[in-house]
Amino acid sequence: MEITVNPVARLQGRVRVPGDKSISHRAAMIGAIASGRTTIRGFLRADDCLSTLDCLGALGVVIEGDRDLVVIGGKGPRLREPSAPLDAGNSGTTMRLLAGILAGQPFTSEITGDESLRRRPMDRVIEPLAQMGARVEALGDGRCPPLRITGGRLRGVVYRLPVASAQVKSAVLLAGLYGDGTTTVIEPVSTRDHTERMLQLFGARLRREGERISVTPSELTGQQVEVPGDLSSAAFLLAAAAARSGSEVTIVDVGINPTRTGVLEVLAKMGAALEVGNRVERSGEPSATVAVGGRQLKGIRIDGDVVPRVIDELPVIAVIAAVAGGETVISDASELRVKESDRIGTIAAGLRALGADVTERPDGMVIRGGRLRGGRVDAAGDHRVAMAFAVAGLLADGPVTVSGAETIAISFPGFVETVQAVAGGPAVAASR
Numbered sequence: 087m088e089i090t091v092n093p094v095a096r097l098q099g100r101v102r103v104p105g106d107k108s109i110s111h112r113a114a115m116i117g118a119i120a121s122g123r124t125t126i127r128g129f130l131r132a133d134d135c136l137s138t139l140d141c142l143g144a145l146g147v148v149i150e151g152d153r154d155l156v157v158i159g160g161k162g163p164r165l166r167e168p169s170a171p172l173d174a175g176n177s178g179t180t181m182r183l184l185a186g187i188l189a190g191q192p193f194t195s196e197i198t199g200d201e202s203l204r205r206r207p208m209d210r211v212i213e214p215l216a217q218m219g220a221r222v223e224a225l226g227d228g229r230c231p232p233l234r235i236t237g238g239r240l241r242g243v244v245y246r247l248p249v250a251s252a253q254v255k256s257a258v259l260l261a262g263l264y265g266d267g268t269t270t271v272i273e274p275v276s277t278r279d280h281t282e283r284m285l286q287l288f289g290a291r292l293r294r295e296g297e298r299i300s301v302t303p304s305e306l307t308g309q310q311v312e313v314p315g316d317l318s319s320a321a322f323l324l325a326a327a328a329a330r331s332g333s334e335v336t337i338v339d340v341g342i343n344p345t346r347t348g349v350l351e352v353l354a355k356m357g358a359a360l361e362v363g364n365r366v367e368r369s370g371e372p373s374a375t376v377a378v379g380g381r382q383l384k385g386i387r388i389d390g391d392v393v394p395r396v397i398d399e400l401p402v403i404a405v406i407a408a409v410a411g412g413e414t415v416i417s418d419a420s421e422l423r424v425k426e427s428d429r430i431g432t433i434a435a436g437l438r439a440l441g442a443d444v445t446e447r448p449d450g451m452v453i454r455g456g457r458l459r460g461g462r463v464d465a466a467g468d469h470r471v472a473m474a475f476a477v478a479g480l481l482a483d484g485p486v487t488v489s490g491a492e493t494i495a496i497s498f499p500g501f502v503e504t505v506q507a508v509a510g511g512p513a514v515a516a517s518r
């Protein structure tokens with residue numbers, strides 16, 4: 087599918103975005119290994135989270151529900167041996183977190199994924215799970231999927247993460263539920279802590295002391311979980327509105343977990359007017375109404391500890407940096423190269439094709455702000471790249487056509503309609 091996005095004078099409105107992807111995955115997986123029923127309201131029914139439900143179904147978990155309600159029939163810690171390889175689709179979170187659970191199962195299973203996922207590094211989960219006693223083989227060139235996992239009773243370990251990755255941290259903590267003692271993970275920098283919060287909600291014995299997180303095998307009990315809107319999806323609308331003077335966009339009921347709000351800090355530093363109100367906490371996760379007012383933004387430096395807290399929003403931040411005043415320097419973000427696409431390469435090349443002045447660096451990029459001309463770009467099979475370029479269309483001098491836009495269904499069903507709602511007219515045209 088191709089979408090063509092036309093420039094708009096301003097964005098206005100009050101909208102809701104679909105449920106948080108990271109929290110939806112975790113609620114389903116932890117619900118599956120808990121005893122009793124778990125109901126999840128606000129579940130993100132997008133391709134990535136559906137991959138998680140499919141894998142859990144193949145592991146014997148009964149899943150019911152309709153629209154954004156999902157009911158998980160928890161099986162307790164032991165799942166059923168699958169009769170065929172599990173398919174994680176495009177979802178790194180599904181593969182890496184499930185690897186932690188599969189490492190604790192007394193059977194051999196295989197998990198694979200689509201072409202993009204089969205290029206992503208899995209040695210980062212293989213290494214700690216092997217230390218814990220599981221046998222994990224990467225069947226694609228030694229570090230890439232498919233993974234073949236022979237699990238069983240595991241050893242508790244103390245594991246210092248070599249990369250700041252919530253997925254790896256989560257895989258080790260989930261495997262720790264099957265350990266023979268305490269498992270401790272030490273993070274180099276704080277990353278999203280949804281697994282820790284969800285495990286605590288389900289009754290796990292989990293302790294956090296600074297960058298050290300410890301878990302001991304615990305009985306988990308099914309819960310009622312409410313999932314807030316996904317700040318990473320809201321980010322496309324917030325960033326577009328922030329960069330268009332005169333815009334006023336409000337997103338209701340969106341997650342503001344402090345390990346995720348780097349995008350709000352970055353937008354504020356670039357000069358956007360932000361307001362966060364109606365704060366509530368549900369199912370252990372904070373959410374709020376976030377409003378943004380558009381201004382002429384300015385270029386900034388983005389590096390260090392904020393990077394893991396804004397990692398998924400850097401593609402759209404790079405796009406608005408291209409229409410900000412002055413230079414934006416993104417560094418310490420080499421992890422972007424191993425996401426659904428090489429996001430440094432795809433964003434830099436696409437922005438240049440749209441007329442921006444961008445220099446790629448191994449761990450980021452330098453964007454000299456000015457104007458975007460418009461033109462044609464490809465999503466490179468990456469949902470966040472597709473949506474970032476759609477935002478470029480709203481802010482450019484001429485239309486932007488994004489090919490491969492069907493990938494948006496990975497995380498943000500209804501993206502086109504939501505953009506239309508705040509753009510106030512037919513800003514986006516889709517064609518096959």
Ligand code: S3P
Nearest residue numbers: 108179250251252253254397398
């Ligand atoms: C995620 C963690 C991050 C993020 C991804 C979702 C998660 O990946 O980029 O979109 O739900 O745990 P890493 O753990 O590889 O940093």
